[in-house]
Amino acid sequence: MTDLAGRTALVTGGASGIGAECARKLAAQGAYVRVADVDEAGAKSLADEIGGEAWAVDLLNVEDLEHLRFDVDILVNNAGIQTVAPITEFDPIRFREIIMLMVEAPFLLIRAALPAMFEREFGRIINISSVHGLRASEFKVAYVTAKHALEGLSKVTSLEGGPHGVTSNCVNPGYVRTPLVENQIADQARIHNITEDEVLERVLLTESAIKRLVEPAEVASLVGWLSGADAAMVTGASYTMDGGWSAR
Ligand code: NAD
DSSP: OOOOTTOEEEEETTTSHHHHHHHHHHHHTTOEEEEEESOHHHHHHHHHHHTOEEEEOOTTOGGGGTTOOOOOSEEEEOOOOOOOBOGGGOOHHHHHHHHIIIIIHHHHHHHHHHHHHHHHTOEEEEEEOOGGGTSOOTTBHHHHHHHHHHHHHHHHHHHHHGGGTEEEEEEEESSBSSHHHHHHHHHHHHHHTOOHHHHHHIIIIIIOSSSSOBOHHHHHHHHHHHHSGGGTTOOSOEEEESTTGGGO
16 A cells, blocks of 8 residues: 555545545545535535545636645546536536536646645646546537546646656546446436436446446545555556446
8 A cells, every 4th residue: 555644635526436435545545635525514524534624615616716726745636527418409508517627627726736746846636537538428528528638638737747746647437336427327328218227238238348337446546556656657647447448
């Protein structure tokens, strides 16, 4: 296990799913973790559980992030939302929200965190992207667009951060067992007029090599490793964890 004693971390979307497991993992490795989430009660309960602190914040209020500066060693840009609909029916306001939360907020948080990281000559930026940061799927126009942009943001950060000891990487999960994916399965079932079990079967049996969903703790263990000293030479990379989904 990587030793993160004395390190501080900020995990966005830390009240649920992948973010919650990342917060638990980084805390278990010794870091002091700030759990940022619009779900104030969820962030507080997770922070209490891991001996960290909660930051109740709506990351859609991007103007509030413009003048922010904070001091953390590890920043996990994880908060995300998903809407599944054809382009012709996609709500433009929802499109903009998805880009704000999943591209603009990560940019502003990276911008807020880098000065202290540069000063300390250590930093870990970990961007929770998706297989949809590297490949498209129909009916996910905003999500696929946002995750592709996040890949670019992560790579530019790796180039500017590298000389200062700051790494920046993406983690690209396939389908992970969280509330986000459960809602998505329900949306897909509606669009395709099939049952939720049939959607799951299509995802699991047809497209994945390992016939199950990814567990949030498995994603968190990769985030834990990327956060530590062993990953010092890993930057500008994108780590797929999808049970073989994108090997096809
Ligand atoms: P989740 O819905 O379980 O958790 C998302 C968290 O983000 C929630 O706690 C929510 O309150 C928070 N959040 C939403 N809007 C916010 C806002 N405006 N401000 C602050 N916090 C906000 O989702 P998850 O599945 O754990 O997803 C986490 C990340 O992983 C997302 O970026 C998602 O795109 C990515 N991802 C998920 C999967 C999957 O299959 N679940 C696959 C690949 C990538």
